[in-house]
Amino acid sequence: MNIFVCVKQVPDTETKVQPNGDGTFIETNAIKWIMNPYDEFAVEQALLVKAANAGSTVTVLRVGGVKDTEALRTAMAMGADEAILVEAEDNLDSYSIAKALKGAIEKSGKNPDLILCGKQAIDDDCLQVPQVLAEMISLPSVAVIVGFEQNGESVTVKREIEGGALEVYELNTPCILATNKGINTPRYASLPGIMKAKRKPLQQLSLADVGVEAGDRRVVYSNFQLPPEKPAGKKFDATDEANEASVVAEVVGLLRNEAKVI
Amino acid sequence: MNFELSIEQKEMKDMAMKFSRNELIPVAQKYDEEGTFPMEEFKKAWELGLVNTCIPAEYGGAGFSETDAVMIGETLAYGCMGINTSFMANDLALLPIKIAGTHEQKEKFLKPFTEEFKIASFCLTEPGNGSDAAGIKTSIKDGGDHWIINGEKMWITNAGYADQFVVYGTIDPTLKHKGISAVVVPGGTEGIILGKKEDKMGHRSSDTRGIRFENVKVPKENMLGAPGEGWLIAMKTLDYSRPLVASAALGGAQRALDESVKYAKERKQFGVEIAKHQAIQFMIADMSMKVEASRLLVYKAAWLVDEGQRNTEIASYAKAFASDSCMQITTDAVQLFGGYGYSKEYPVEKLMRDAKLIQIYEGTSQIQRLVIAREVLKK
Numbered sequence: 001m002n003i004f005v006c007v008k009q010v011p012d013t014e015t016k017v018q019p020n021g022d023g024t025f026i027e028t029n030a031i032k033w034i035m036n037p038y039d040e041f042a043v044e045q046a047l048l049v050k051a052a053n054a055g056s057t058v059t060v061l062r063v064g065g066v067k068d069t070e071a072l073r074t075a076m077a078m079g080a081d082e083a084i085l086v087e088a089e090d091n092l093d094s095y096s097i098a099k100a101l102k103g104a105i106e107k108s109g110k111n112p113d114l115i116l117c118g119k120q121a122i123d124d125d126c127l128q129v130p131q132v133l134a135e136m137i138s139l140p141s142v143a144v145i146v147g148f149e150q151n152g153e154s155v156t157v158k159r160e161i162e163g164g165a166l167e168v169y170e171l172n173t174p175c176i177l178a179t180n181k182g183i184n185t186p187r188y189a190s191l192p193g194i195m196k197a198k199r200k201p202l203q204q205l206s207l208a209d210v211g212v213e214a215g216d217r218r219v220v221y222s223n224f225q226l227p228p229e230k231p232a233g234k235k236f237d238a239t240d241e242a243n244e245a246s247v248v249a250e251v252v253g254l255l256r257n258e259a260k261v262i
Numbered sequence: 263m264n265f266e267l268s269i270e271q272k273e274m275k276d277m278a279m280k281f282s283r284n285e286l287i288p289v290a291q292k293y294d295e296e297g298t299f300p301m302e303e304f305k306k307a308w309e310l311g312l313v314n315t316c317i318p319a320e321y322g323g324a325g326f327s328e329t330d331a332v333m334i335g336e337t338l339a340y341g342c343m344g345i346n347t348s349f350m351a352n353d354l355a356l357l358p359i360k361i362a363g364t365h366e367q368k369e370k371f372l373k374p375f376t377e378e379f380k381i382a383s384f385c386l387t388e389p390g391n392g393s394d395a396a397g398i399k400t401s402i403k404d405g406g407d408h409w410i411i412n413g414e415k416m417w418i419t420n421a422g423y424a425d426q427f428v429v430y431g432t433i434d435p436t437l438k439h440k441g442i443s444a445v446v447v448p449g450g451t452e453g454i455i456l457g458k459k460e461d462k463m464g465h466r467s468s469d470t471r472g473i474r475f476e477n478v479k480v481p482k483e484n485m486l487g488a489p490g491e492g493w494l495i496a497m498k499t500l501d502y503s504r505p506l507v508a509s510a511a512l513g514g515a516q517r518a519l520d521e522s523v524k525y526a527k528e529r530k531q532f533g534v535e536i537a538k539h540q541a542i543q544f545m546i547a548d549m550s551m552k553v554e555a556s557r558l559l560v561y562k563a564a565w566l567v568d569e570g571q572r573n574t575e576i577a578s579y580a581k582a583f584a585s586d587s588c589m590q591i592t593t594d595a596v597q598l599f600g601g602y603g604y605s606k607e608y609p610v611e612k613l614m615r616d617a618k619l620i621q622i623y624e625g626t627s628q629i630q631r632l633v634i635a636r637e638v639l640k641k
């Protein structure tokens with residue numbers, strides 16, 4: 001099987017983000033990048049499928065800045081066979097990213113049997129790329145999957161819906177699936193794996209190579225700001241029984257008139 | 263000059279840190295309290311290539327440099343100094359084979375550790391001979407086609423689980439250090455008698471025991487080097503192992519610093535975070551300086567090994583400085599945490615207990631100073 005995994009590189013979860021000078025994105029100079037955590041589930045699933053289907057290859061795809069290729073190298077250290085990196089700004093919009101991924105898959109010369117993505121990227125939380133990509137290449141797709149089973153040419157996947165209930169889908173390959181936490185436990189890249197990853201092929205393409213033009217952008221970011229700082233909480237002391245009634249009345253008043261929650 | 267890790271080293275360090283955070287930190291307290299052996303973590307670490315870092319590529323290892331090894335050691339000790347001692351003891355017991363073994367011995371005694379999960383032990387110390395290791399009394403006698411070992415060892419890490427021991431003994435005690443010899447003893451050989459597990463102040467998960475050898479027979483080909491070359495082998499091993507042990511102190515110290523910085527920004531006294539009090543700031547500044555200075559010494563001691571240069575003096579600087587600093591830094595961390603630092607609810611009291619051992623094993627801080635003074639004064 002030809003398995004593709006789309007991975008995004010996102011700031012480490014402990015990063016203190018700051019808007020950049022012109023407000024078009026966050027400051028990326030000193031950022032430590034990691035593979036988007038939901039994509040780790042996609043990589044793991046791809047490796048499990050590969051192990052169950054002799055002769056399969058896993059190709060990881062990423063659209064983004066080339067200064068650091070952490071996410072792709074991690075995927076290859078985990079066991080993916082090769083990588084394609086499409087050089088782009090790190091703040092590209094979902095539509096352009098999906099178009100670039102489609103182009104990269106075409107450029108690979110392989111017909112996909114399975115395309116896996118994480119259900120969302122933890123930086124911009126757009127939750128769009130898998131669906132847009134599926135639409136662009138006309139493949140069936142299910143997102144937020146927590147269960148996966150392969151039966152020959154078809155797969156049965158489970159999707160979590162509100163209240164913890166599960167929807168079960170059966171779909172034919174090729175298809176696009178977006179993974180959620182719980183589907184598997186991503187393996188660590190082993191140290192020998194990290195050393196081997198260095199020798200695996202990493203193809204670098206430009207946006208032009210994959211058919212993306214400036215006019216493809218549907219979203220332009222212009223005014224990144226930090227959220228306003230939360231004001232300090234107010235404290236009320238009702239330990240003195242004599243004041244109890246008046247303190248409670250004051251709190252209720254504030255909740256009603258100032259916070260407007262009751 | 264270059265103080266940067268390579269991209270690949272950074273990735274390995276990140277991976278080891280992920281392992282430390284996810285697999286070691288959450289269980290460190292439990293193993294410490296129960297004093298049980300971290301078998302599951304040891305196996306996981308082996309599967310990921312985090313242990314036995316000294317084994318060369320020729321014999322199935324990853325072929326890490328000494329710099330790689332200290333970087334990995336530092337990062338695992340960050341998660342738990344005690345669990346890391348069990349891991350590190352494997353390397354201590356494999357190094358003499360790497361350093362002095364023949365091709366056949368390496369095939370037989372190193373390679374299996376890359377094919378299967380195995381545990382090793384290094385047996386030098388005796389009840390009556392610690393710092394004065396040249397005075398060891400365990401005897402190794404010629405039995406014709408085999409060696410016969412008799413004697414008692416003390417403080418042997420991993421002893422209760424070891425698949426393989428390297429045992430130091432003497433072919434003739436009157437020869438002093440010129441009689442010392444090293445043999446490889448397979449675990450389970452008849453005549454190996456294990457003592458009970460020591461109840462220790464720190465590193466409580468690591469398995470430390472006395473062990474007796476009663477007429478233990480091993481084939482002639484299990485001797486490393488020639489009879490009488492054991493002392494030289496032991497000294498050469500130290501050049502490799504001291505940076506590694508020092509890296510464990512570095513990892514523990516870094517952890518104490520990180521925990522302290524976090525706590526100082528959270529804890530408020532006198533209306534402000536304690537990090538705003540200059541007394542606390544100075545403590546944190548001193549901790550940071552010592553961590554960085556330890557790191558420079560540890561990596562330099564390892565780098566000299568990789569460059570093929572003699573590192574005896576710098577390795578002792580690294581071992582003494584990093585372990586003494588770790589003791590100071592972890593003690594200060596408890597102080598900075600106030601009453602909470604003294605409680606097992608917080609991680610720093612364990613760091614302080616664990617730090618102490620690193621000033622003792624693999625040559626005490628006093629012995630390192632003897633080595634350093636000897637090296638400096640002979641110039």
Ligand SMILES: Cc1cc2nc3c(=O)[nH]c(=O)nc-3n(C[C@H](O)[C@H](O)[C@H](O)COP(=O)(O)OP(=O)(O)OC[C@H]3O[C@@H](n4cnc5c(N)ncnc54)[C@H](O)[C@@H]3O)c2cc1C
Pocket residue numbers: 351383384385386387390391392393394416417418419420462465470619622623624625626627628629632
């Ligand atoms: C938990 C643990 C694990 C260990 N694991 C191993 C292991 O796996 N294999 C192994 O072989 N050994 C192991 N050891 C032994 C360790 O290396 C020794 O404990 C150490 O070398 C010190 O020896 P000692 O305990 O006999 O102390 P001693 O040598 O009796 O030292 C007592 C004190 O005297 C000082 N001193 C001694 N001689 C001098 C001198 N000439 N000048 C100044 N001061 C001096 C020492 O610094 C120390 O402060 C372990 C020890 C412990 C505690």
Ligand SMILES: Cc1cc2nc3c(=O)[nH]c(=O)nc-3n(C[C@H](O)[C@H](O)[C@H](O)COP(=O)(O)OP(=O)(O)OC[C@H]3O[C@@H](n4cnc5c(N)ncnc54)[C@H](O)[C@@H]3O)c2cc1C
Pocket residue numbers: 529530531532536539540541542597598599600601602604
């Ligand atoms: C085993 C134990 C028994 C105890 N028994 C009792 C008892 O019987 N009765 C009782 O009332 N209390 C008791 N205590 C509490 C003890 O007195 C406090 O732990 C101690 O006063 C420190 O307070 P703290 O733990 O809140 O630390 P914190 O006050 O939070 O101090 C944290 C750190 O910040 C430093 N610091 C704080 N303020 C400043 C400043 N302005 N400038 C510079 N540095 C500063 C401290 O020196 C410390 O290093 C006990 C504590 C322990 C651990």
